[in-house]
Amino acid sequence: MxxxxxxxxxxxxxYVVDWTTWLNGDTIATILWTVPAGITQDSxxxxxxxxxxxxxxxxxxxxxxxxxxxxxxxxxxxxRTIRITIVQR
Numbered sequence: 001m002x003x004x005x006x007x008x009x010x011x012x013x014x015y016v017v018d019w020t021t022w023l024n025g026d027t028i029a030t031i032l033w034t035v036p037a038g039i040t041q042d043s044x045x046x047x048x049x050x051x052x053x054x055x056x057x058x059x060x061x062x063x064x065x066x067x068x069x070x071x072x073x074x075x076x077x078x079x080r081t082i083r084i085t086i087v088q089r
Contacts, residue, residue: 002065002081008089012042012056017068017080020049026072034067039084046070058086 007013019028027048035041035053039062042054051068058064063085071077 002083004083006087007084009058014054017051026074028070029073030071032069036064039064060086060088
């Protein structure tokens with residue numbers, strides 16, 4: 001099930017996918033965020049167990065689906081999806 005978040009169009013916020021449980025002792029080697037048009041990826045970072053994306057912008061009333069793909073040190077690849085709905089706060 002995808003995680004869902006609310007974001008104001010003027011906010012610049014970070015969103016984290018925590019992979020700790022799924023990794024089961026493995027570690028993240030690389031991350032890739034797929035971000036649709038209409039919302040801006042400002043930056044990204046990773047630790048050995050989580051992936052973070054910083055977002056800005058978006059259009060009120062729109063929901064954006066972002067995919068985080070990781071590759072682990074052990075060679076596994078997996079995706080997680082988050083949904084960001086833009087609301088005026």
